[in-house]
Amino acid sequence: xxxxxxxxxxxxxxALSLTLRGALNLQSxxxxxxxxxxxxxxxxxxxxxxxxxxxxxxxxxxLVIMELRRMAEASGGKLxxxxxxxxxxxxxxxxRLDSPPEPGPIRRARxxxxxxxxxxxxxxxxxxxxxxxxxxxxxxTLASLLVRPGRLRLGDTISYMQRVGVDALPIVGLISFLLGxxxxxxxxxxxxxxxxxxxxxSLVALAMVRELGPIMTAIIVAGRSxxxxxxxxGTMKVSEEVDALxxxxxxxxMFLVAPKVIASVLVVPLLTVFSNLFAIAGGLVIGVxxxxxxxxxxxxxxxxxxxxFDINWGIFKSAVFALLISTVGCFKGYRVRGGAASVGQxxxxxxxxxxxxxxxxxxxxxxxxxxxxx
Amino acid sequence: MSAPxxxxxxxxxxxxxxxxxxxxxxxxxxxxxxxxxxxxGCGKSTLLKHMVGLYKPMAGRITVAGMDMDPDDDGAYRRxxxxxxxxxxxxxxxxSMNLGENVALPITEYSGLRGRAVDDLVRxxxxxxxxxxxxxxxxxxLSGGMRKRAAIARALALNPEILFLDEPSxxxxxxxxxxxxxxxxRLNRTLGTTFxxxxxxxxxxxxxASRVVMLDAASKSIIAEGDPHELRDRSxxxxxxxxxxRQPGMEG
Numbered sequence: 001x002x003x004x005x006x007x008x009x010x011x012x013x014x015a016l017s018l019t020l021r022g023a024l025n026l027q028s029x030x031x032x033x034x035x036x037x038x039x040x041x042x043x044x045x046x047x048x049x050x051x052x053x054x055x056x057x058x059x060x061x062x063l064v065i066m067e068l069r070r071m072a073e074a075s076g077g078k079l080x081x082x083x084x085x086x087x088x089x090x091x092x093x094x095x096r097l098d099s100p101p102e103p104g105p106i107r108r109a110r111x112x113x114x115x116x117x118x119x120x121x122x123x124x125x126x127x128x129x130x131x132x133x134x135x136x137x138x139x140x141t142l143a144s145l146l147v148r149p150g151r152l153r154l155g156d157t158i159s160y161m162q163r164v165g166v167d168a169l170p171i172v173g174l175i176s177f178l179l180g181x182x183x184x185x186x187x188x189x190x191x192x193x194x195x196x197x198x199x200x201x202s203l204v205a206l207a208m209v210r211e212l213g214p215i216m217t218a219i220i221v222a223g224r225s226x227x228x229x230x231x232x233x234g235t236m237k238v239s240e241e242v243d244a245l246x247x248x249x250x251x252x253x254m255f256l257v258a259p260k261v262i263a264s265v266l267v268v269p270l271l272t273v274f275s276n277l278f279a280i281a282g283g284l285v286i287g288v289x290x291x292x293x294x295x296x297x298x299x300x301x302x303x304x305x306x307x308x309f310d311i312n313w314g315i316f317k318s319a320v321f322a323l324l325i326s327t328v329g330c331f332k333g334y335r336v337r338g339g340a341a342s343v344g345q346x347x348x349x350x351x352x353x354x355x356x357x358x359x360x361x362x363x364x365x366x367x368x369x370x371x372x373x374x
Numbered sequence: 375m376s377a378p379x380x381x382x383x384x385x386x387x388x389x390x391x392x393x394x395x396x397x398x399x400x401x402x403x404x405x406x407x408x409x410x411x412x413x414x415g416c417g418k419s420t421l422l423k424h425m426v427g428l429y430k431p432m433a434g435r436i437t438v439a440g441m442d443m444d445p446d447d448d449g450a451y452r453r454x455x456x457x458x459x460x461x462x463x464x465x466x467x468x469x470s471m472n473l474g475e476n477v478a479l480p481i482t483e484y485s486g487l488r489g490r491a492v493d494d495l496v497r498x499x500x501x502x503x504x505x506x507x508x509x510x511x512x513x514x515x516l517s518g519g520m521r522k523r524a525a526i527a528r529a530l531a532l533n534p535e536i537l538f539l540d541e542p543s544x545x546x547x548x549x550x551x552x553x554x555x556x557x558x559x560r561l562n563r564t565l566g567t568t569f570x571x572x573x574x575x576x577x578x579x580x581x582x583a584s585r586v587v588m589l590d591a592a593s594k595s596i597i598a599e600g601d602p603h604e605l606r607d608r609s610x611x612x613x614x615x616x617x618x619x620r621q622p623g624m625e626g
Contacts (some may be wrong), residue, residue, distance in 0.1 A: 025533065026485050026487075026532060026533055029487070030485060030486030030487050030488075030491075031492055033487070056531050056565075058565055059495065059498045059499065059502065059533070060487075060495060060533065062498060063487075063495055063498075066494055067491075087564065091565075094560065095498055095502070096501065097503065100494075101494060101497035101501060102497065102507075103490070103493070103494075104493065105493055106472070106474030106475060106477075106478050106492070106493045106496050106497075106510075107472075107474070107475060108472050108510050114479075201543050238469075337514065338469050338513075338514040339468075339469020339513065339514060340468075340469050340470070341469055341470035
C-alpha cells in the first residue's frame, strides 16, 4: 500500500495553487501540514487546490482541507477545490466538513483562581455535610447492633479481624522489636554516664506502653488497613456495587462499615499489646547484651515501672485509634466519585487523615490524663 | 479472496485446568467484517483477548498481519499493536482524562500531528461516533452507551488496519447502533479496514458481517462458519437455527 503523498505549491500574484497527489492519511498528513505552515504570509486571496491526483483519503486527510479553508478565510478569500474525486467528495460529505468542528483546545482549561477557590470551598462544605451524615449513620448502625447483635455479618467481621490483626503481626512485631532496640541503645549512651543502666528498662517499657506502642500500631494499621478499606469501598462505588447493595435493601453501613469498624476495634488493641511485648524484648536484648544487666533485673525493673493503669490506658487509646482509622477509611471510600484516580486520592487521603487524627487525639488524651491523674 | 491477516491454528484456550475452547482453526481475511458469535459465557471475549495478545494460548498459535502473536517478543508485539485497534466491552476510557484527551492520547503518542491538528482530528473522530461537543466531558459524566461510542472513537484514532470491537452495540439505542453499523461498513469499504467484532445483535450481524463463526460452549468448538444469511437460511444445526430465528425451546 502506497502511503506517500506529494504537494506542489506555486504562489502567483493573485492565487496560491496547490496540487495534492497520493494518499492523504496519518502517515503523510503531518508533513503536508508542516509545509503549509511554511507558505509565506500574507497569502493571496484565491487558494486553488487540485485534488485530481488524490488516490486515498481518510479523516486525517480532511485536516488538510480544513487547514486550506482556514488559510483562505484568513486572507479573506475562499478555497476553490478542483477535480475533486468522488471518494473525497463523499468523505467530506460524510464528515460534514461544510460545518467544521469548533476550534479550541481539547484539554480542559485550568479554571481561574476565583473559580478554584469557590470549588474548593463547596467541596469542603459538601465534605463536612457528608461527614456528619456518615458519622450519624455509622453510630446508629453500631448502636442498633448493641440491641440486636445477631444482625452483624460475623463471617465478614472475622475475616477482617484476620486481615487487620493476624496478617499485621509480623510487620508490627518486627518494627516494634527494632524500635525497642533503638530506644534502649540510644538511651543507654546517656544513662551509662550516670551508672543508671537499669533505667533503660523503665524508659523502654513506659515509653512503649503509654505512647509509642499505640501510636506505632495505629500508623501501621492506617497504612495497611485504613488504605485498604478506602480502596475497597471506593472501587465498589465505582463499579456500582454500593448502589446494588442499596437497591437490594442492604444498608451499606451495616454491610460494609460495621464489620470493618468492629473488627478493627477488637484486634488493634491486641496488636498494641503484641507491639509492647516485642519492644520490651528489643530493649531486653540491648540491656542484657551490652549493658551487663541480668535478665531478671531487667524484667523486675520493667514490671515495677509499669502500672496496670498504664497498660489499660494504652489499650484504651489503641481502641480509640482503631475506631478513627476504620471509620476514616470507610468514609473516604464512600466519597469516591468517578474512576481510578479518585480511588487513589481516597486511599492517600484515608492514610493521611487517619494519622493526623491519631496524633491529634493522642495529644488531647494526654492533656486529659494530665488533669485526671496529676 | 485476499490473503489472511489473522490466522488461528489449533488454538486451545482456558484458565488453569479449565479449557474454554479446544482446537480452533480459522482465518480472517483482509477487508472482512468478521463476527464472532455464541451464547453468553462461551468465550467470545476470551478469544478476542487471545487475538490481541492479552492472554496466552494453552496450545496453538495465532498470527496477526503475518507476524506471530507473542507478547513476550516486545519488538514484534509492538509492530502488531501499531496496526490494530481494540475497543473493550466496558469502554475502558481513562477516568482521569476527558473524552477529547482519551481520543487524543494515541494520536499525540504515535502520529506526527501536533497542536491544532490533533484537536481538529479528535473532534472529527467524535463527530463520526456522534459525540461532537462532548470532548470536555469526563467519562463519569456520560451514559454507558456514550462511553462505548467514545471508546470506539479512541480505537479508531489511528485508523488501524484491523479493529477489534468487543460488543460495540450492546447498550446503544437502535439509532446509535445503526449509525455504528454504517460507520463500520464505511471504514471497511473506503479504508479497507478489517473488523473483528464480538456481538449478539442479530440485525447488526446481518447488516455488517461478511463472515461469522459461531462458538459453542458445550462442544468447546466452532459449530458454524460462513455467510450469516446463508447460515440463517440453510444451517441444520439446532443451536444456529435457534440463534438466528430466536426459536424458544430446543437447547443447542
